[in-house]
Amino acid sequence: MKILLILALVLTGEIQARPSQSSPLSAEDSDPRKMRWMMGAPPARDKIITQPDSVFFSFPKLRWSVCNLRQFLPTKVIQRDSQRVTVLPIVSEQDRVRFEDRIDALTFPVMDSSEKLTWKESLGRNYTDGILILHRNKLIYEKYFGCLDQDAKHAAMSMTKSVTGLLTELLISEGKINEKSLIRDIIPEIGNSAFADATVRQVLDMTTALQFSEDYSNPKADIWIYSIAASPFPKPKSYKGPNGYWEYLKRVKKAGKHGEVFGYKTINSDMLGWVLTRVTGKPLTELVSEKLWKPMGAEQDAYMTVDGYGVPFAGGGLTANLRDLGRLGLVMLNRGKLYNKRILPASVVEKVMEGGDRARFGSGFPTLKSGSYASQWWSFHNKNEAFAARGVHGQTVYIDPKAEMVIVRFASHPEAKNGKIDPTSLPAYEAVAEFLMSQTSQSH
């Protein structure tokens, strides 16, 4: 039996578990409760979702699986503080209803289209599983769909990278990592890997020059070798290839010169994960717990998928609660503070807010024409200087400093391409920001 675990890739959108259908089911028709996935004892044959990921992570099944990754894969916990939850204040019931009505009715133009949508229509169009809006540190809007509810957790996909990036910036600010260090100076056994002569900053900003072939028809393509390495399942005795994220990183080949162009490649985040654990002696999950989840007063434990050696998937393995990502968004909005408690140094958040080099960013992301990527975060360089963590299938923590707004969305869009989801999302976020800024005279 050959096990090709491609989860690492589907979670980050580098490949899709299955080519998208020409006309996928609507959000309503693909609702996991309506589909009756995994209901019954046992469920009907055709309602069972199981391994491999080409099954469990294909639409519409993925709409169930995004809330249930741990039942397919080994994981490690990100522990909250068991004794303390930071309450997210909610506006008065009257204001909540008012906000909900007015936001639902907001109309915005779809990007590069003559179509107009209301906010409420966009939720279904984007296969939203959960969404919340925080304004001036208060919860003003919160809705759940599909597999999600307030207590549940959802795959964060590539938003994981932003958490990994934040911890890297934190350790840089603490002097524990020098951003100019070469990876080989921190991890000598990286050997002749392309990462050897990359600086931490280049890895953080994804300006490394890495060969990463995605020729799916070639079984020796990097993408398949990475997938097999990443699989947590027992490998055949005959298997001689790399086992785990870190062994894979040692064999990455160079393609060009570091520091020149932005290239969005998940293995950069895995490299950061290794650096973080090497420097601190702690698994990434423990660091996230210690530096973010516990101080933030998260209301739910989070978790990360792991490889066969228990190494968390730093590039895409996070599953978390929607409100807890709301807390993280507030930390970013308030330059490191959550309700007057300092969680991160202001300089760490300010570094992320700077964004990256827009020229270097190139034109690979048509929906992010004026965007950039740095510190494993996306910047939109719009007039409100919004920035975000983003993950495929529609995940986002969107921070708008000028509108004093955080939007967190979990989604399970049929396509693993945010380029398909941005046109009905980014203008919607801007419309809410406009609306909230127009409310300045009102206090809540």
Next chain:
Amino acid sequence: MKILLILALVLTGEIQARPSQSSPLSAEDSDPRKMRWMMGAPPARDKIITQPDSVFFSFPKLRWSVCNLRQFLPTKVIQRDSQRVTVLPIVSEQDRVRFEDRIDALTFPVMDSSEKLTWKESLGRNYTDGILILHRNKLIYEKYFGCLDQDAKHAAMSMTKSVTGLLTELLISEGKINEKSLIRDIIPEIGNSAFADATVRQVLDMTTALQFSEDYSNPKADIWIYSIAASPFPKPKSYKGPNGYWEYLKRVKKAGKHGEVFGYKTINSDMLGWVLTRVTGKPLTELVSEKLWKPMGAEQDAYMTVDGYGVPFAGGGLTANLRDLGRLGLVMLNRGKLYNKRILPASVVEKVMEGGDRARFGSGFPTLKSGSYASQWWSFHNKNEAFAARGVHGQTVYIDPKAEMVIVRFASHPEAKNGKIDPTSLPAYEAVAEFLMSQTSQSH
């Protein structure tokens, strides 16, 4: 590649992952921190613990793995109430020190031996990972060793059965399950399985007559078929056997007549798990959350390992926090109440306290000469009418109603046989009970 996942069996002691060494390392020398398991980024080759279970669940590695099962296996969460923890009151610091000193110094005779041990010595002898003693609803003694600390979680092994049993008794008391119903009347597709004409009560009390061959040299022995069925990993395409706990249960053969003798077989608990989910429409993990973890105000989420269809392992898959099992112990001690909040009807706990038929119990457990098993709980029928949940490698929730005492212990003894651990455990628990009863004039 052939994957033989034998975890279901090693977790319940029906087989051992590796024959025990003639003279295993002491508790001190096998301390996971001293062994440096999984330390380093990456750990040294010989410090890595990975699949398969014949590696990760063999002593001394198992001393690390018992706290980290989720990183080897898919799991489902048992959610606590995220907003509320029931605080376990602790005696004053002065009393705590006094209790610790006096309990540590207690001396007891090892069962069927001329040896005497102090309580403190017994902790190491039993490879204790965590132990707490509650007296009159207050925490008077708590210690952690090995892989455990107050926030961590540990495999509960066959104590899982007692949780499954408790929920079954609860649904019987609520009239949702009739204990006299035949399994085939609840689950018609059980077909010609041995379980078909067993009553729920017989399954609960393990007086079913089941064929379960454990001839390890025969690849067609039931134990191997069960192991492969239970594995959550993708099965080879050529695989035609049962997949998952429930499919396995359909093919169990009968050996004798139900209701006559006690036979300790894990598949009875799996059968109860299926009944519970069929009757309620909820996975076992959700039931445990709803009926116990949330109402109890547990301080940590717990979790259960699952098969390839996400079905929790009702016979041995639970991992939980020590104090949370302390809360469960108090519910049992106080006939269903935890600090004046009713968690279970008194009749459910009283049914468990009745114990089973001692004649039917037989002589298969030399360390439990006057014991019995009923409702998936063990009764000692000693003068204090103590009863317990028990799991291999030394797990217990031990309730002594007369001494108003609960002891919870997690351990990782090299041998998967409680018969080897009871001689240095059961007399120790009785000695603490005696001591506490002698303290009746003192209040704390």
